[in-house]
Amino acid sequence: MPASKVRKPHHQHHPAPKRARPVQHNRAALAAMILFAVLGFVIGYFASGGNTLSFLAGAIIGAVAGYIIGHMMDKSLEKK
Numbered sequence: 385m386p387a388s389k390v391r392k393p394h395h396q397h398h399p400a401p402k403r404a405r406p407v408q409h410n411r412a413a414l415a416a417m418i419l420f421a422v423l424g425f426v427i428g429y430f431a432s433g434g435n436t437l438s439f440l441a442g443a444i445i446g447a448v449a450g451y452i453i454g455h456m457m458d459k460s461l462e463k464k
Contacts, residue, residue, distance in 0.1 A: 432438040 429439050
């Protein structure tokens with residue numbers, strides 16, 4: 385084999401890629417989100433008079449309305 389086509393050995397050391405720092409979640413914020421979610425479910429259940437069907441309908445309507453409002457706000461902020 386000619387000297388110009390000599391291949392380099394495959395066992396060369398390649399530097400490890402730099403890794404981003406792992407995301408650390410704030411435990412207090414997570415606990416607050418869980419607490420407020422449970423509190424919201426309890427208030428919603430008793431506000432509907434204990435009727436599970438009314439509670440579920442209100443929860444679904446609230447989730448859809450929140451999604452639509454958030455989507456519209458996101459679009460308006462992108463334009464600026």
